[in-house]
Amino acid sequence: MDAIEKKTINDLLTLPDEQRAELIDGKIVLMEPASSEHSRVQLSLGSEITNFQLKKKSGSNDYWVTLSEAWTQYDEENTFVHDIATFASDQYDPKAKYQNSRPEWICEVMSPSNWNKAAQDLRVKLEPFGVPFYWMVDLERKGIIALKLGSSGKYEVSRFVGDGELIELEPFEGLAIDTGALFKP
DSSP, X not given: OOOOOOOOHHHHTTSOTXXXXXXXXTEEEEOOOOOHHHHHXXXXXHHHHHHHHHHHHTTOSOOEEEEEEEEEEEETXXXXXXXXXXXXXXXXXXXXXXXXXXXXXXXXXXXXXXXXXXXXXXXXXXXXXXOSEEEEEETTTTEEEEEEEOTTSSEEEEEEEETTOEEOOTTOTTOOEEHHHHHOO
């Protein structure tokens, strides 16, 4: 039996720019285009977090940079495109096509078609890489599931927030997110 050659980031970079894809366990996985609702919620939440980080940045060298569609290489066999991710400013490379450092926080906007896969597979896949905070935005249930990496090295649900709540979630204490506005078209 022939071994299947594992792909790397270099193989991923040969794809056309318009092709969204991730590298998972050395396999290139093509991604479908996001829905309009997915894009709107991603932009809205990303904008809120970016504005919050910009205010925090003022006069400080200790801040996070927020990216949308954040290509992130974790190792030779795993490169994900996170809907939104934040990186420590000293770990962020503004000229790179992909980031080669661990995000401080990631967010995935889940649609009904990718809920089970993303909720289970990505969660387990990210645990060994130590991303401290992981949010899943559930478009169908209109809520946010906030996960935090526990001392066991596994993600634990720290909070579920439903539609119509005004809340603050780790790691963005001081940022009030209005889920009613977030999910309103």
